[in-house]
Amino acid sequence: MAGPVTVAICGCGSRGLDAYAPFQTAFPEKMKIVAGADPRPDRLEKLQKLYGVAPDMCFASDDEMLAQPKLADVMIVATMDRTHVKNAAAAMEKGYDVLLEKPISPDLGQCLALREKAHETGRIAVVCHVLRYTRFYAALEEMVRSGQLGRLVTIEASENVGWWHFAHSFVRGNWRRQDETSPMILQKCCHDMDILRWLAGRRCLAVQSFGGLDFFRPENAPAGAAARCCECPARDGCRFDAEKLYLTDPHCGIEHIGPQWPVDVVATDPTPEKLRAALRTGPYGRCVFRCDNDVADHQTVDLLFEGGLTATFTASAFSDTIYRTIKLTGTEGEVWGDMGRQTLTLHRFGQPEEVIDLKDEKGLFSGHGGGDFGLLHSFFDLVLSGGRDALTGVDASVESHVMALAAEHSRARGGETVDLAAFERQALGAEA
Template identity: 35%
Template sequence: MDNKPVTLAIVGCGQRGKGYAEYALLAPTKCKVIAVVEPRPKTRKEVADAHGVDPSLVFATWKDFHSASTETIKTVGKRLVDAIVVAVQDNMHAEVVLAFSEQGYHMLCEKPMATTAEECVRMAAAVKKAGIIFGVGHVLRYSPYSKALYEVINSGSLGKLINIQHMEPIGYYHFAHSYVRGNWGKEENSCFSLMTKSCHDIDIICSWMSPAIPVRVSSFGSLQHFKKSEKPQTAGSATRCLDCPIANECPYSAKRIYLDPVANDFTGWPVSPLIDGVPDIENITMALKTGPYGRCVYETDNDVVDNQVVNLEFSNGATVSFTMVAFTSAICERQTRLHFSHGEIVGDMAKFTVTDFRPKPAKATMHRPPQDGGGHGGGDLGLISAFVKAVSTGKQGVLGTDIDEVLQSHLTVFAAEKSRREGKVIDVQDFGKDIKARCT
């Protein structure tokens, strides 16, 4: 491409879509949002106005946008935009990506890639057939912290990477918001929580171990707390937090999580997703009285697990243990220990310590990479900027990964969930072959 900004369509203007779109305002010479797709009218107008989108390129549904694109390709012989950011609900990813890959659009798809293994395989085949630039929202790879960590791992200065212990502390109120009351609380509406929350943890673990690949996996986990049997007796028969006698003391109280922050003029996440438009006391109160986010966490229909462990063996004999847990004060601040033949790295997403065992005494060095702003320690902006550059240069390699690697990490997550459900060790590569065979 020439030096003109890459033109983008944001398909889905929720928290993730808005976050990626922000890059166009920060780097207007690199990219420009010229099309917006969003069913909620106030949010649609807000994002379109922020980016100065022409009304003819503002759509309520992705199918409307697809139809307009079809007409433009047919009559003018060109696509409406250079690339699409797919940030719709998880269970819509496959149909959107498959539709627009046929039209030859480059795409950045929010994680997870899809909600079934078969859909992931079909998407990978479509991406390859179309020959497009394709990225997935595995933002952990793209933060300054992760890039600095990669440099140490890839340098080989600590010898062979033998073992990883990695933990995602989801956060008690984050889990209640997203995985109990929210869009990801019920598997049939989205997917299991290891996929929707932690697929990018499995992805980055696989990238640290590369070129070794995962060969065996076992996993255990369950829904321990967010169910009726765990409801405090003092809550009585209340099914909504605003009617609950213990609303001021329950850590999962919707009043504490949403209403109290708004009363103190806070309108960001997790308050902002509750309504279409700007949150205030009146409309947040109404949302809690009538909508899903006001429900008692012990009285919902959620069914995804709130704690899970995954054990992986790689082709070179290295091992990994990963823990995903809801009950933490830290919110998504991953804790990682990487054990090498001649040293170790201990990190927390903001800083990491590298210890070399060979000097006497062992030498420890602290690394504190700069925080570039944006979500996930700068990973959100890191990903969208890399994607825009990949589209601009026509080089998939700028993203540091490809569709085969993306598919492999997703199939590993599906294999881990199969292990959890069936109570047995799963051969990851055989599992992947079986899924691919079903899709041929």
């Protein structure tokens, strides 16, 4: 097919419009947005203004856009977690190839049904596991595959969410409740499960998990704390004070980072005045100890892979910055990786240490360590070439979802060991 690939964006939020649409500006020969759907008029206006989408190609909902005849080659599905399958399945039936945000669904039966739908329709369905497209994880995978570590024996990985990021997304924000979106181990860590599965290069057989919601609970509120920060007598001594966080905090205050994520989630085209107004009445101005959140703020998972390879994974809200670390050991060597610092330290046994610096001094790989645009290049190249062999196609992605959902099943049952094949069979039975 000759480029650019035409695109309809379903859900023009932070991912659809802010993370993926800018690819059109950078690579107009690959991507041309021709339609979009979102109930928020400000998002559709932005789509028209920045990307030249015609007003009559902007729709107030997913259903409205999907009721039209096929409008583009591809649909990017970037709505919220629980509508992904509905949107992606309808799009594939209409003949769209699909780029689908993760998680596929918090319901395993639905994940399996979507895999089936992709097979049935023969459409491309790629899931946005952006980490596989980063230089950091690609270098690790190459190291494993090339045999530099010998036979892989263990993996230790951690995801450090960042206390302020956790408060923003998982206490005050969209992903605070399992019944509305997904459990944290799926929502945040299906990426990590996908990376573990990819690096392991073999199927995961069983998991066991512990964890829970420890800190962001009413009993940990400062004495006399109010329900909203703007009315709170304890705000001066509280690092979660919403005005402080979104205006002056070095990690996420507009004074330091400008009008980008996460302040652009609090208010569209944010200014300090708009932020103050949003924090007075909106969800991001609530006390972090008095929200309606229920997702875990720390969780560990033990995993057993084919051939006896073992892995451990820890996710925690309690870190200063956002970063992941990983250590792999093999019969011939070990490697320790810090994604925050973008370094890999390799020890081949009996040889000197080697430090591989993957830093991106020119900022060419921004957006999930380069994963966002790496994913888009790979996806559009696949569509343009008429290929079918995606790095993060729905078949591969479903495996990470089985792992994450089985981990949540285990955590909810005090760490019971879950056999993944049986877990998947049960979900298939329930779906049939």
